[in-house]
Amino acid sequence: MKRMTAVFLRLVLGGLFLAAGLSKLGAPLQTLASIYAYQIVLPDWLASTIAAALPWMEILVGLAVLAGLWLPVALGWTAFMLVAFTALTAQAWWRELPIDCGCVDLSELHPALAVLSTPGGAALRNLALLGLTAALAALARRQPAEKSAG
Amino acid sequence: MTKLVAQILFFPLAALALGAVNPWSQDMKSNTAKPPATHFPDEFERVTWEEAEPRVESGEWLLVDARDEEQFTAQHIPGAVSLPSYAFPELLAFFAEEHGRNKVAVIYCGTEECDLSVELATRLRGEVGWNDVRILEGGFLGWRRRQP
Numbered sequence: 202m203k204r205m206t207a208v209f210l211r212l213v214l215g216g217l218f219l220a221a222g223l224s225k226l227g228a229p230l231q232t233l234a235s236i237y238a239y240q241i242v243l244p245d246w247l248a249s250t251i252a253a254a255l256p257w258m259e260i261l262v263g264l265a266v267l268a269g270l271w272l273p274v275a276l277g278w279t280a281f282m283l284v285a286f287t288a289l290t291a292q293a294w295w296r297e298l299p300i301d302c303g304c305v306d307l308s309e310l311h312p313a314l315a316v317l318s319t320p321g322g323a324a325l326r327n328l329a330l331l332g333l334t335a336a337l338a339a340l341a342r343r344q345p346a347e348k349s350a351g
Numbered sequence: 352m353t354k355l356v357a358q359i360l361f362f363p364l365a366a367l368a369l370g371a372v373n374p375w376s377q378d379m380k381s382n383t384a385k386p387p388a389t390h391f392p393d394e395f396e397r398v399t400w401e402e403a404e405p406r407v408e409s410g411e412w413l414l415v416d417a418r419d420e421e422q423f424t425a426q427h428i429p430g431a432v433s434l435p436s437y438a439f440p441e442l443l444a445f446f447a448e449e450h451g452r453n454k455v456a457v458i459y460c461g462t463e464e465c466d467l468s469v470e471l472a473t474r475l476r477g478e479v480g481w482n483d484v485r486i487l488e489g490g491f492l493g494w495r496r497r498q499p
Contacts, residue, residue: 226373230461230492234426237495245496253370254363261362261369274358 207340214279214333215267222259229253239289240298258282266337276338280331287327293320395472396485400494403457403487412455417471418491428459428494436460436471440478447479459487459494 225232233252236243243251262282265275298320317326406412407430414431416423423433434446450456456475460467468486475481489496 229373231422231425234461234492234495237492237498238426240498250367250370253373254366255370257369257373258362258366261365265362271358271361274355274362277359278362 203340203343207337210333210337210340211266211269214330214337215263215265217330218259218263218266218279220263222256222261222263225256225259229256232256238298239293240296241289241292272341273338276334276341280334280338283327283331283334287324287331290320290324290327294324395469397488398457398485399488400497406455407457412457413450414487415456415458415471416491417458417460417467422461426491426495428491431459434471436467436474443474443479447475447481452479452481453483455483455485456481457485457487459490462490462492463488465490 229252232255233248236248236252258278259282262275262278265271266279317323403412403414407414414428416427416431416433417436418433419435419437420433423431423435427433432450434443438446452475456472458468458472458475460471468490472484472486475484487494
């Protein structure tokens with residue numbers, strides 16, 4: 202049962218990161234504009250580097266989580282990115298910046314989900330994904346122990 | 352231990368390497384490094400946002416966003432109107448009637464070197480006889496960088 206839950210969580214988390222990376226891959230300028238929209242102090246070269254590398258980082262981490270490859274490290278990077286995204290979107294929410302989060306637009310699934318692309322909604326969504334990452338990490342740690350016990 | 356460090360470093364280093372060779376990333380580099388890759392004759396005067404802002408605010412100049420509607424809806428410069436560079440000739444003519452072709456039209460697209468603003472400027476001048484068409488220096492990204 203725990204194994205099935207872990208596989209399900211890996212599919213959800215890995216799939217979301219893969220989709221997020223792929224959606225940014227063909228539009229680096231849009232990603233760069235989204236980074237600037239958060240109005241944080243960043244040199245241009247760093248913002249451009251992040252805009253170019255972030256989609257690949259999401260794709261690689263998403264694929265690793267989906268495949269269960271180097272899972273502790275992949276989940277560590279997932280948590281790192283989610284903490285950074287949560288901090289960014291939360292400060293945008295706090296400062297009432299009129300922007301979308303630059304993340305996966307779930308309103309295509311249902312119009313009501315558009316709220317998850319606002320800074321506040323995205324911050325809450327990232328926190329929920331962080332919880333999911335922690336749950337998956339806990340399950341992944343237990344599984345080898347269960348195997349050896351069995 | 353070494354294996355763990357190698358795994359940790361693999362993700363950011365691979366992402367940086369792939370980001371550097373990603374063909375789409377060349378769009379960003381072209382913003383500062385590459386010469387204009389336009390296929391349209393580019394004889395249009397450039398204006399800075401500092402020059403354009405007061406005139407756009409007073410209504411003297413018309414700020415036109417040449418990107419597609421989706422990009423315009425996501426983010427645009429305040430006061431801009433949307434006219435995608437691929438608009439039908441009928442829409443171009445209607446736009447010219449609606450806004451008055453004697454106004455100065457300042458056109459922008461994503462970056463300094465993107466094609467769309469020059470393409471639309473060429474069409475406005477050639478197809479509807481717009482008198483004074485200029486290009487916003489730096490495009491949308493240039494404007495965004497100037498924001499506090």
